Amino acid sequence: MNCEIEQVGGALVVKLKGEIDQHCAEELRGDIDRQLDIKHSASLIIDLGGVDFMDSSGLGLIMGRYRKMQARGGKILLARPTPAVDKLLELSGINKLVGRERTK
Amino acid sequence: MRNYMKLEIPSKSLNEAFARAAVGAFAAQADPTVEELADIKTSVSEAVTNSIIHGYRDTAGVIYIECEARLGKTCVIEITVRDEGVGIPDVERAMEPLFTTAPDEERSGMGFTVMESFMDTLDVTSEKGKGTTVKMSKKINARAIDE
Numbered sequence: 001m002n003c004e005i006e007q008v009g010g011a012l013v014v015k016l017k018g019e020i021d022q023h024c025a026e027e028l029r030g031d032i033d034r035q036l037d038i039k040h041s042a043s044l045i046i047d048l049g050g051v052d053f054m055d056s057s058g059l060g061l062i063m064g065r066y067r068k069m070q071a072r073g074g075k076i077l078l079a080r081p082t083p084a085v086d087k088l089l090e091l092s093g094i095n096k097l098v099g100r101e102r103t104k
Numbered sequence: 105m106r107n108y109m110k111l112e113i114p115s116k117s118l119n120e121a122f123a124r125a126a127v128g129a130f131a132a133q134a135d136p137t138v139e140e141l142a143d144i145k146t147s148v149s150e151a152v153t154n155s156i157i158h159g160y161r162d163t164a165g166v167i168y169i170e171c172e173a174r175l176g177k178t179c180v181i182e183i184t185v186r187d188e189g190v191g192i193p194d195v196e197r198a199m200e201p202l203f204t205t206a207p208d209e210e211r212s213g214m215g216f217t218v219m220e221s222f223m224d225t226l227d228v229t230s231e232k233g234k235g236t237t238v239k240m241s242k243k244i245n246a247r248a249i250d251e
Contacts, residue, residue, distance in 0.1 A: 019121060021117075021120045021121060021149055021153065022117050022120060022153045022156070022157065023117035023118055023120050023121065025210075029210065053124075053142070053145065053146070053149075054146075055146050055149040055150055055153065055215075055218070056150060056153075056211075056212045056213075056214040056215050056218050057153065057211075057212070059212035059214055060210040060211050060212040061210065063210065063212060064210035083139070084138075084139065084142040084146075087139075087142075088146065088218065091214070091217065091218065091221055092212065092214050
């Protein structure tokens with residue numbers, strides 16, 4: 001799993017590449033939360049375009065960030081999920097809670 | 105034609121990727137679609153993760169994975185993931201969507217729901233102190249393969 005994080009305007013953009021499972025979820029969570037706390041970002045965009053595989057550990061990661069952003073009055077958007085990842089997001093109901101970034 | 109494989113791995117989270125890749129490679133002989141293969145790999149990942157974090161609770165243990173392929177006009181992949189961990193006190197409750205024993209650890213509670221949705225059959229048996237066995241199968245609408 002590879003993770004690139006950059007602040008773009010008021011948004012923290014997290015580009016994930018590779019496979020998300022329980023093995024890497026905790027490290028990802030720490031990396032994202034650290035940057036959110038440092039940058040005080042108003043929104044969080046998680047770009048899933050490079051994610052080849054995700055299981056429910058990834059759902060836990062996204063739900064946790066959703067709750068964190070909600071608690072601080074911010075929002076979270078997901079971008080470019082692959083069909084397999086989108087199937088999982090749909091099953092979990094996350095798509096009803098979390099917005100979709102459609103630009104890129 | 106029938107084919108099978110058996111795999112034994114220590115309950116380390118590092119092995120989640122290996123387990124799903126190995127089962128995925130085995131299932132490939134049934135010529136699954138990309139979606140069918142993703143469903144199988146995701147379900148295996150869920151079962152193995154459950155054994156690691158719930159069955160063995162991050163202690164050392166062994167996870168046994170068995171796969172059987174029945175290859176024909178319609179292929180069936182059967183997968184068994186077994187551990188000798190603490191077991192599940194209430195399987196029915198554990199299989200409810202969003203049920204989790206560790207909400208503070210950001211578990212989604214969707215593991216069994218994913219397996220149930222992505223596979224055609226799912227059977228979970230568990231005994232306190234003895235461990236848990238997850239059996240699941242998926243039909244693969246493959247092209248005819250010589251028997």
